[in-house]
Every structure is written in C-alpha cells, then in structure tokens.
Amino acid sequence: xxxxxAEQIGRADRPRCRIHRDSELQAxxxxxxxxxxxxxxxxxxxxxxxxxxxxxxxxxxxxxxxKPTSFPxxxxxxxxxxxxxxxxxAHMMVQADEHRGTSPAELRELFDQVWARATxxxxxxxxxxxxxxxxxxxxxxxxxxxxxxxLLARDLWMHRDDVCQALGRPFDPGPYAEELIAxxxxxxxxxxxxxxxxxxxxxxxxxxxxxxxxxxRGEPVGHAAVDAVAYMRTLSGRDDAPVxxxxxxxxEAIASCRMDF
Numbered sequence: 001x002x003x004x005x006a007e008q009i010g011r012a013d014r015p016r017c018r019i020h021r022d023s024e025l026q027a028x029x030x031x032x033x034x035x036x037x038x039x040x041x042x043x044x045x046x047x048x049x050x051x052x053x054x055x056x057x058x059x060x061x062x063x064x065x066x067k068p069t070s071f072p073x074x075x076x077x078x079x080x081x082x083x084x085x086x087x088x089x090a091h092m093m094v095q096a097d098e099h100r101g102t103s104p105a106e107l108r109e110l111f112d113q114v115w116a117r118a119t120x121x122x123x124x125x126x127x128x129x130x131x132x133x134x135x136x137x138x139x140x141x142x143x144x145x146x147x148x149x150x151l152l153a154r155d156l157w158m159h160r161d162d163v164c165q166a167l168g169r170p171f172d173p174g175p176y177a178e179e180l181i182a183x184x185x186x187x188x189x190x191x192x193x194x195x196x197x198x199x200x201x202x203x204x205x206x207x208x209x210x211x212x213x214x215x216x217r218g219e220p221v222g223h224a225a226v227d228a229v230a231y232m233r234t235l236s237g238r239d240d241a242p243v244x245x246x247x248x249x250x251x252e253a254i255a256s257c258r259m260d261f
Contacts, residue, residue, distance in 0.1 A: 003202045003214040006189035009182050017149035018123065020176045024156040025115050027174055028058070031160060032108045035167070040104055042166040045238050046159075051166055053096040054159050055107045060095025061152060062114035066121050074098075088260075122148045140193065140260070150183055158236060158261060161229060173229055177209030181228050184235065185213050187259065194259035201250040205231060215253075222247025224254040236261035 012020070032055065040052040049057070064071040078090035085093070102110070130145030142151070157173075157180055164171040174180075185203070188194050200216030205228035214220060224246035226234075234242040237258055244251040 003212045003220075004182075006185050006213045006215050009186040009190075009213075011186065012149070012179060012183055014145075014149055016179070017153060018119075020180055021119065021122075021149075021153040021156070023174055023176055024153055024160065025119070027160060027172070028115075028156060029112060031163065032111060035104065035163075039167055044162045044166040045233075046162055049096060051163050052102070052104070052107060053100060054163055055111060056099030056102065057092050057096040058156065058159060059099055059107070059110055059114055060092070061155065062111075062118035064095075065118040065148065065152075066114065122152075150187075154180060154184065154261065158232060161233070162238070171229065173208040177228070178211060181205065181209045181232060182211060182213075184232060184259075184261075185211075185215070188235070188257065189215055194257060198253040198257065199249060201247075201253050203250075203254060204246075220250070222250030224250040226254060232261075235259050 035051060041050050043050055044054060046054060060070075060074070064074065074091055074094045075087070078085075078087060078094045081097075082090035082093055099107070099110075125144070125148065127145075130148070131143055133141050133143040135141040157177075161171045161173075185205075195215055198216055199221040200214065200218045202220045202223040203213045203215055204223065204225040205211055205213070206225055207227045207229065209228040211228075224244050226242055226244040230239065230242055231244075231254075233239040234255065235258060242255055244255050
C-alpha cells in the first residue's frame with residue numbers, strides 16, 4: 001500500500017465532521033442503554049474517573065456548546081478547584097464533578113438531550129465565530145470550528161473505547177474510524193509541534209481504521225507497524241507500552257510521540 005503523506009491528508013469538511021459526530025452519538029446512545037448496575041462504577045484509564053464520570057464529562061462538553069455561560073463559568077472555576085492542574089484537564093474534571101451522583105437513567109436521558117441541542121447549535125454556528133481561536137499552553141492554538149468539528153467527535157470516540165475497556169467489552173471503532181484516525185495523523189504532523197524533530201518514517205496502522213502514512217520530512221529512515229486503535233491510545237497518553245514492530249529507529253519515533261487529544 002502506498003504511504004499517504006500525512007500533511008497532505010487535509011482537514012475533513014464541516015458536513016463530513018457532522019457525519020462522524022452523529023455516528024458516535026448513536027453509538028454512545030446504544031452503549032449507555034446497555035450499561036447496568038455496578039458497571040457504572042467501573043474504574044477507567046482516565047485518572048480518577050469511573051464510567052459514570054466519563055458520561056458526565058461528555059454531557060459537560062455538550063453543555064459548553066449550548067450554554068453561552070457554561071464554558072467561561074467552568075473555566076474560572078477549574079483554576080480555583082484544581083490549582084496546578086493543566087487548564088483543559090481541570091476544565092474536564094469540573095465537567096465530570098458537576099454531574100457526579102446523577103442516576104444512570106438521568107445520565108442517559110440528559111446525554112441524548114444535550115447532544116441533540118449541541119448538534120443543532122454547531123450546525124448553526126456562524127463562520128465568523130468558528131474562526132475565533134484560543135490557546136492554553138502547552139496545546140497549540142485552536143479555533144472553535146476545529147474544536148466543534150474535530151475534537152468533539154474524537155473525544156466521543158476515544159472515551160467510548162475507554163468505557164468498553166473498563167467494561168471488558170469489544171470496541172467497535174465504527175464506520176468512520178479510518179477518517180477519524182486520519183485526522184489524528186494529520187494533526188500529528190501538520191497542526192502542531194507533536195512530531196517535532198523526529199525522523200521521517202512510514203507508519204502502518206493495522207486493523208480497523210488503519211492506513212499507511214508518511215510522517216516527517218525527507219526520506220523515511222524505516223517502517224513501523226502498530227494497531228490503529230491501540231496507537232490512538234498511545235498518542236493520547238493512555239498506554240505508554242504500545243506493541244510496535246519494524247525498524248528500531250522508526251519504532252522508537254512512533255512509540256515515543258504524544259499529542260493533545
């Protein structure tokens with residue numbers, strides 16, 4: 001398979017991103033409906049969060065879209081409640097905190113309600129507002145359009161895997177996994193400092209959502225292969241021991257890279 005130059009993948013357009021997000025929301029609706037009893041209290045790979053906390057965090061993400069005062073209120077609160085914690089991490093912790101103790105039935109209903117409203121709000125967001133950007137170190141500068149189109153679907157997708165792992169269930173990456181993962185690879189190279197001065201390598205992502213990509217500049221120093229979903233976990237800091245095979249220089253470059261997710 002011919003390797004695709006990562007920086008030439010390009011950004012998925014707004015309608016396609018809507019399809020990605022809608023697919024994930026349907027998958028989440030089905031997943032939440034299937035969780036029973038003490039499964040809600042199963043611990044996840046996310047620090048100090050159980051399954052219910054992840055649902056609360058995702059509800060908070062939608063609330064921050066639909067309520068003009070929600071994000072700034074939580075942004076001010078997170079610095080006070082979690083001093084010393086990176087601001088975006090602290091913000092997500094506040095989202096989960098504010099829904100902790102909500103019953104499973106309420107979590108299911110609220111999830112569907114707020115995300116339906118958030119989807120409508122995103123579809124009507126004026127282009128001028130979508131271009132507004134913000135930066136909080138160490139993350140690169142992000143526009144609101146990028147957050148709404150790319151990061152929200154990515155967050156839903158990755159956290160669905162977190163919950164499936166916590167419950168001991170197989171994870172179905174979904175029909176658009178290859179496109180979601182390609183956007184991660186594009187960001188890895190083109191939209192931030194994540195790849196840095198690592199050498200050029202051929203990255204083969206295997207399994208569902210996989211593809212073959214060329215990362216870096218110049219002639220590749222080698223080839224590395226890793227499961228696509230597993231590598232998303234590594235890039236996002238969830239698994240520091242990925243099973244990567246191939247040329248040693250390439251495998252080291254791939255295994256050591258991390259990015260904001």
